[in-house]
Amino acid sequence: MTWAYELRDARFDYGAEPVLRIDEIRIARAGITALVGPNGSGKSTLLNHLAFLAWPGRGSLRFHDREIGAADFRQYRRRVGYVQQKPYLFHASVRDNIELGLRIRGIDQAARRERMQKIIREFDLDAIADRQAHGLSGGEAQKVALARALVLQPEVLILDEPFNHLDKTFRLSLEDRLREIVLRDAATVILTTHDQFLAQTLSNQVFSLIDGHLLPLAAMNLFSGRCSGDRFVTGKLEIAIPPHLPAGNRLAIEANQLVLSKEPLESSMRNRFQGRILRLSDEDLWIHVTIDAGEQFHAVITPAALKDLGVSIGDAVWVSFKSTSVHLF
DSSP: OOEEEEEEEEEEEETTEEEEEEEEEEEESSSEEEEEOOTTSSHHHHHHHHTTSOOOSEEEEEETTEEEOGGGHHHHHTTEEEEOSSOOOOSSBHHHHHHHHHHHTTOOHHHHHHHHHHHHHHTTOGGGTTSBGGGOOHHHHHHHHHHHHHTTOOSEEEEESTTTTOOHHHHHHHHHHHHHHHHHHOOEEEEEESOHHHHHHHOSEEEEEETTEEESSOOSEEEEOEEETTEEEOSSOEEEOOTTSOOOSEEEEOGGGOEEESSOOOSSOOEEEEEEEEEEEEETTEEEEEEEESEEEEEEEOHHHHHHHTOOTTOEEEEEEOGGGEEEO
């Protein structure tokens, strides 16, 4: 595997306040990487660095196998398309906003018009193409900002909460388009989202940011508590953990590590909890299952697995997982 970015020993501070601590992160080239976490976890800070807009207090960064310093940021910034969570649109028409980047990059007029009209059609922006951007709704502005970034055909596309304000039809269309540019153009896509299920199903890599710390997984099951011997105690459950793990006050389990069954399994899995199904949802060919077993667990299974399991909302179910599948921090 080749890497678009390799970031090591990075420290981001706002004044005396630490915001982000990253020992190492490697982001695959020609794939989709999702950063998941709550507000204030450091996602936007990391994106600003990857977009060559902000340099951390310390750390090293490699981009496409080349060591990058703060002095290099300006030249590399042009290789990245960045759509921020609250994108800024110029006081001009939708058409002019989309065309501006092409004009700045010296694309000739005929090529500009062709690329601009193509993406206007693809994003269904014909009806608003001549409207002033400052009068758009949140969803319309998000579409224009996405179109403005994609029309440049960047090597790296960075999207901060790109699915906010989008209706379901366009959201699914955008997911398909992101997969397409990875396959067709070998582009690297990096996005942030609060939606753990979306991250799991759309992305090749998923990282979680929690309290400024990076975890190499989608922390759909995240619990607070304390370590006591070979157990992690949440106050509601005691979860078996490997004895060699360093102690921590947070525990995470990936959703695809949970095994659901109607009866307790005879297996080597040390963690088995009985609960009831609170929620079932069908999302992009996967079934997302929420179970209350003292703590809430979130599992991802296939429709065929759900059919074989034969359960519905309110039914009792067992949740099992190996002690080695947990992460402590």
